[in-house]
Amino acid sequence: MTMSAEPDDLVVEPGRVDLLSDSQVVGRVHRRADGSFPMVVFRLHGRALREIKVQRETSEGLGYFRLPISANLHRFIPGPEVIALEVDGVALPVHECTLTRRAPSAGQEELDALLDQGHFLTKFGGLRLPLELDVEWQERTFHHYERSRAMMRDLFGYDLHVAYGTLLGLVREGGFIDSDDDFDTTYHSRLHEPHEIRDELVEITSTLAGMGEDVQIVQGNFLHWYIRVDGVLTKIDIFPAWTKGEDYFQAHTTGGPVAHALEAGYHEVPFKGRTVSVPVNAEVALELAYGAGWRVPDPLYQSTMQPAAAATMYAARAVPEQTSRVQWERHWAGAAPRDGGSEFARYVESRLGRGLRRVVDLGCGDGTDAAVLAAKREVLGLDASRAAVALASRARQGTGAEFERLDLGAAHELAARLRRFAEGRPLAVYARELLESVTAGTQDVVLDVLRDVLVPGSRVCFELSLAESRAPSANAPLVRKVDAREVAQRLGRGRLFAVVEMVEKDAGGPVRLILRRRTAAEVATLRGLARGRRTVRRLGARVQKRARRFFRRARRRLRTTASQGGSRRSDSP
Helix, strand or coil: CCCCCCCHHHCCCCEEEEEECCCEEEEEECCCCCCCCCCEEEEECCEEEEEECCCEECCCCCEEEEEECCHHHHCCCCCHHHEEEEECCEECCECCECCCCCCCCCCHHHHHHHHHHCCEECCCCCEECCCCCCHHHHHHHHHHHHHHHHHHHHHHCCCCEECHHHHHHHHHHCCCCCCCCCCEEEEECCCCCHHHHHHHHHHHHHHHHHCCCEEEEECCCEEEEEEEECCEEEEEEEEEEEEECCEEEECCCEEECCHHHHCCCEEEEEECCEEEEEECCHHHHHHHHHCCCCCCCCCCCCCCCCHHHHHHHHHCCCCHHHHHHHHHHHHHHCCCCCCCCCHHHHHHHCCCCCCCCEEEEECCCCCHHHHHHCCCCEEEEEECCHHHHHHHHHHCCCCCCEEEECCCCCHHHHHHHHHHHHCCCCCEEEEECCHHHCCHHHHHHHHHHHHHHCCCCCEEEEEECCCCCECCCCCCCCECCCCHHHHHHHHHHHHCEEEEEEEECCCCCCEEEEEEECCHHHHHHHHHHHHHHHHHHHHHHHHHHHHHHHHHHHHHHHHHHHHHHHHHHHHCC
């Protein structure tokens, strides 16, 4: 039997572009016959700007690729017709295109001029000069490095050493790598456990943010630090590094048993007319990060998590509440104090009565509500943000309110501070839009502490915004949707608290929840009544059970009697 040739229209295409949008290109490619994935060539106005390397294999066995499109590239794109993605000279079909058609702010001539000057397309989808040629970038970045290095030493006792691509370029080429686009540094922590490294990174970042520095935690375990130099935003990356036993780790991808080789420490070396700190055994650090072939340039290199480091890096990753903490520091560091206080603060003030002379404002922010409450009472404002506490302390001088920094998720510290302030007397606890901005775990800590610490007659006053949940991002803190009824139920367990008020101010608006700590006699009475009701319910259930049993037996007797009577009648002559 002779097999016919496969028609050309059944030949499998090399891949496809799943999405072409204003912000990115995403697609998949098939393997070659030798099992490798091909490169994808990105063309703009006919010019090949970058080869894209497959980032990972999909569940279907295809190679996934992605290229961001940044603003300084998007300005050359009037529509999809000027973009082509190719594999081995074959254009990939576009499955979905949402690219906006518009008049570009720059034309092909400007693009050609930039490319002829040496500009290249980075892995982040932006056009830039190679760092080796960009002298202005070097001046700004070295200024940033020297400033940041001094601050890290003064504030935390850590030096900043060049790392990753910056160290690779310095050691291998005596300069910057052409395909690189940032300045990488690391600090060597005194700590050893992943959770300690994580908490220290959060403390460093939030401290800097509280001082007004533009810092962000990225991917949970390293930070971007921005400053403006001569009006231009300039960034360096800072990665924690640490040892644990024989293993050396460097966020966010590197780990291996080379701690002994790095015991020699770090030393100063010249770099582009400046001085930088590098590991004494830099070759060992580079081989750990890039493999034995680190001396051979790879313009398409993409960092990947090393299997030996994966579990540790995951454990060293900041959790959402910690990332949110940094965003709150950024918010309050750049905020101006507000005046007047909220309507809820005035509402609570009018209802506290004369017996409550002390108020704690949890999550006090800039202290505007604390100042309202302090008109007739002693007020202590507590907030986890150092920037918020500093702002409140400056702005509310003379109001009588005091402000302290305290992590509300630290149960022992929170309980101890509330007890010292209350001195055994009833206390009013005020919290406006607090529970929405902390994790469920911290909310539970706060509520449990209030149950343990507050004495009879105390009040708890919450205003809940009912905002939709939102994960923390690079520019916004965490927001959770909180159920007021669940909060009331948790505080009220064991009849400890009574709901005085739970009202929704407006349709879809904030909920006001005010609770009172009952006296021991009230609690005992209510618990006794509850026990009585349970006893009555148990007795009633027992009586019902016995009644059902009695009637079941009675019905069986009647059926038996009826059956026997019928038998006697059938036997009679």
